[in-house]
Amino acid sequence: MTLSLYERVQEAVHFLRARSALSPEVGLVLGSGLGAVADRLADVLVLDYGDIPHFPPVTVVGHTGRLWLGRLGATAVAVLQGRFHYYEGYSMEEVTFPVRVLGALGVRELIVTNAAGGINLRLRPGSLMLIADHLNLMGVNPLRGPNEERFGPRFPDMTAVYSPRLRALAREVAREMGLTPEEGVYAAVSGPSYETPAEVRMLRQLGADAVGMSTVPEAIVARHMGMEVLGISVIANMAAGIADRPLRHEDVLEAAARAAEILAEWLARLIPRMRAHGSSESRGEGSV
DSSP states (O other): OOOOHHHHHHHHHHHHHTTOOOOOSEEEEEOTTOGGGGGGOEEEEEEEGGGSTTOOOOOSTTOOOEEEEEEETTEEEEEEESOOOGGGTOOHHHHHHHHHHHHHHTOOEEEEEEEEEEOSTTOOTTOEEEEEEEEEESSOOTTOSSOOTTTOOSSOOOTTSSOHHHHHHHHHHHHHTTOOOEEEEEEEEOOSSOOOHHHHHHHHHHTOSEEESSSHHHHHHHHHTTOEEEEEEEEEEEOTTTSSSOOOHHHHHHHHHHHHHHHHHHHHHHHHHHHHHOOSSOOGGGOO
16 A cells, blocks of 8 residues: 555654654755764764665765754754755655655754855855745646645745744854855756756846755745745855856865855854744644
């Protein structure tokens, strides 16, 4: 008998709860080359995705494929080190499955990070950008198909996908560190080819500041489940037609690695304060 999405999520949750008594409050999705953040956790349990029921394998260089359960200060955290992408051939249900599991584990606030291409000329390689909004240009929505009411409503509101409260707190912590991250709109495309110069010009006209191939499906599903979302892009390269050199995945990983330690310190200071300040949003209909 084929298990439903809800049943598969519950099997993964039961597997994790049998191995850790930790009840994570904050979740973190780490993008290409950003795995160093997980090293800041204490009291850690690390599990390969391949050992967790219904998690598909990671196929992209720079995405390790491990779930970390641990603590930053007094805050229980679940970290997805590596993600699944639509361009790998996975369905949107598979791409967002780990986020569903985090929500079912009790995560109330989710931080999604990525390595992105800069479109706005204020953004240079190594810059950090808080995502204020997004453009879903992937051609598909992760909520398409039958709705599971135990996850969330059929028509979830997307007015503020990226929490103003969490963005304000992130800016406050950044100022204390002497950082001045930009805020901008993230455009998600399906990939895996990089955008053409004409496509980049179109994205700029649409209001995009950065472009990438992830994050948006995870953010939509998190909001569907009632989680607050904070999105952070590491600008790893300038988009096609802006830089005077071809785009290479190796360059993306190198730029992300250079910014990873700064991002790790930022998140290490931010995450304990997220729960200390409390959430202004209720978990709502997405509780499971």
